[in-house]
Amino acid sequence: MTSFVVDAMLGKVALWLRLAGKDTIYSPDINDDELLEIAKNQNRILLTSDAELHNRAEEACLETMLLRGTADQRVAAVFHQFSINPKIDPSKSRCSKCNGILTEIDSSDKERIKDLVFxxxxxxYDRFWLCNECRRVFFQGGQWTNISKYMKRIERMIQMLKETIQPL
Ligand SMILES: [Zn+2]
Structure with a gap:
């Protein structure tokens, strides 16, 4: 399965990749050398907005993509390039904060998260997702509408990218 390592400038891209279920390493503190090392050792695709880092990755024969434009254009370009479906299914999502794997909690074992939420x-709510790593709990609250709306927007942008004739 495709996995990613993302440079410090691309927090928004990392967030949406994780929500879409993609294993994505991101930290604002990782430096260029570490990014290249992680990409190499863990066979991850390096996403960067830094042309110099992109060149270094290419020279090291690593799979890499240089992202340009606005934050939204970057998200759309990555989803398009790697054929990622812009639909968020929380059962498949990674933790948006730490990339941990989420466990689905339904009403039958809801007590497990009682002390972790208001x-x-x-x-x-009767459905929650508990991060196995950082113990954060997610649920489809008010922000869920915004997530869906944003993905619709990305879907339209992907459609436009598909319709653009790529020069050879
Ligand atoms: Zn987490």
């Missing part, structure tokens, strides 16, 4: 949230 009481109101606990009472209101």
């Amino acid at each position: 009481e109101q949230t606990y009472n209101h």
Whole structure:
């Protein structure tokens, strides 16, 4: 399965890749040498907005993509390039904060997360996702509408990229 390592400038790209279920290493503190090492040792695709780093990766025969434009254009370009479906299924998502794998919690074992969320949230929802690494809990709250809206926008941008005739 395709996995990524993303430079410090591309936090938004990392966030959406994780939500889309892609194993994505990102930290604002990783330097260029470390990024190249991770890409090489873990066989990850290096996404960067830095032309120099992109060149270094190519010279080292690593799979890499140089991202340009606005944050949204970058997200759309990556989803397009790697044929990632712009639909978020939280059962497949990675933790947006730490890239950990999520465990789905339904009403039958809901008690497991009782101490990790506000009481109101606990009472209101029956489906949660617990990060195995950082123990954060996710649920389809108010922000879910924004996630869906944003993905619709990315879907339209991908469609435009598909319709653009690429010069040879
Ligand atoms: Zn986590």
